[in-house]
Amino acid sequence: MFFISRIDTDPAMDLAEQLAKRATQALLDEVNLTPKPGLVDQRSSGAHHDLSLDLMEASAHSLSATFYELALVSWQRQADVALRLEIGKIGRAGEQAMMNVTHGVNTHRGAIWALGLLVSSAAMLGGEYERALNITQGAATMASIGDPMQPQSFSKGKCASQRYRIPGAKEQAQLGFPAIINRGLPQLHLSRQHGANESQARVDALLSMMSSLTDTCVLSRGGTDALSAMQRAASLVLDAGGMATIHGQTRFDQLEQIMLTHYISPGGSADLLSATLLLDGLTPTPLTNPN
Numbered sequence: 001m002f003f004i005s006r007i008d009t010d011p012a013m014d015l016a017e018q019l020a021k022r023a024t025q026a027l028l029d030e031v032n033l034t035p036k037p038g039l040v041d042q043r044s045s046g047a048h049h050d051l052s053l054d055l056m057e058a059s060a061h062s063l064s065a066t067f068y069e070l071a072l073v074s075w076q077r078q079a080d081v082a083l084r085l086e087i088g089k090i091g092r093a094g095e096q097a098m099m100n101v102t103h104g105v106n107t108h109r110g111a112i113w114a115l116g117l118l119v120s121s122a123a124m125l126g127g128e129y130e131r132a133l134n135i136t137q138g139a140a141t142m143a144s145i146g147d148p149m150q151p152q153s154f155s156k157g158k159c160a161s162q163r164y165r166i167p168g169a170k171e172q173a174q175l176g177f178p179a180i181i182n183r184g185l186p187q188l189h190l191s192r193q194h195g196a197n198e199s200q201a202r203v204d205a206l207l208s209m210m211s212s213l214t215d216t217c218v219l220s221r222g223g224t225d226a227l228s229a230m231q232r233a234a235s236l237v238l239d240a241g242g243m244a245t246i247h248g249q250t251r252f253d254q255l256e257q258i259m260l261t262h263y264i265s266p267g268g269s270a271d272l273l274s275a276t277l278l279l280d281g282l283t284p285t286p287l288t289n290p291n
């Protein structure tokens with residue numbers, strides 16, 4: 001008689017592994033996407049003196065364990081203060097792990113926050129979701145629960161939000177990631193439908209978010225004039241037909257010139273592009289046109 005030995009797999013661990021892999025891949029896909037204005041890509045470090053492609057990739061890999069832990073602890077849980085405290089602790093440990101790998105350079109703080117919340121929300125749903133909205137709504141609920149353990153330390157984002165009275169990374173999550181739902185994902189799907197290749201469609205999605213996001217990275221370095229100039233120039237690329245067209249590419253060169261002249265970088269939009277790619281992979285149903 002033969003016995004077939006069977007190792008039971010744990011669905012929570014399986015999903016956590018899958019989500020961690022996808023989130024890390026989304027970060028790698030974002031940083032390798034080329035060309036991107038002002039950002040690190042395969043051509044250059046953009047408007048950054050302390051970042052490189054190698055550093056960004058090392059940072060992305062260092063975050064796999066954080067995404068895995070976030071998913072595992074969130075498996076089929078309700079959004080409540082207890083879970084919020086746990087994911088806050090894991091998120092902060094992830095920030096520290098990133099800083100250890102990058103020797104103190106902030107590569108992915110905003111990405112840990114956005115993708116961390118989305119991974120957590122996908123696991124809260126036990127991997128059962130049809131639409132991106134199902135995941136972003138859960139993430140918004142978690143982001144809206146206060147974390148009493150969060151240290152009240154200085155951050156450039158908070159400082160810019162208060163100085164210019166504009167929403168930053170925290171509010172973007174609390175509102176359910178409108179930049180992704182109303183801009184990034186619809187533009188990605190639209191550009192694909194219109195015949196753009198995958199890289200062009202992803203750059204278009206980035207530009208669509210850049211054209212409206214109040215990115216605290218841009219505000220911190222360049223103030224409101226630089227933010228408005230960037231938003232306008234990003235919009236013009238899309239108005240000209242996007243990256244799949246010659247006119248769009250000419251406008252892209254102009255946008256890039258603006259980024260380098262003002263020495264600004266859309267780090268917040270880059271993080272939200274990673275989050276867009278993660279959601280696109282998890283829920284491939286197209287959304288309607290960008291508004």
Ligand SMILES: CC(C)(COP(=O)(O)OP(=O)(O)OC[C@H]1O[C@@H](n2cnc3c(N)ncnc32)[C@H](O[C@H]2O[C@H](COP(=O)(O)OP(=O)(O)OP(=O)(O)O)[C@@H](O)[C@H]2O)[C@@H]1O)[C@@H](O)C(=O)NCCC(=O)NCCS
Nearest residue numbers: 088091106107108109110116155157158169172216267268
């Ligand atoms: C809620 C937090 C995200 C903290 O937010 P806060 O605004 O207080 O702090 P920041 O440290 O400034 O981080 C915010 C980062 O989010 C990105 N971002 C900016 N604007 C937006 C926006 N409107 N919407 C969404 N996301 C946005 C951005 O990240 C990217 O830029 C980083 C580089 O930034 P920085 O170092 O400022 O700039 P450089 O120009 O490179 O510096 P210099 O060269 O000039 O010196 C890069 O990391 C990208 O990721 C902002 O930086 C959250 O962190 C928090 O509360 N965490 C606690 C843990 C927790 O609860 N976690 C739970 C889930 S895991």
Ligand SMILES: Nc1ncnc2[nH]cnc12
Nearest residue numbers: 031039040107267270271
């Ligand atoms: N590609 C990139 N360049 C600079 N900062 C970033 N933050 C997230 N992605 C980035």
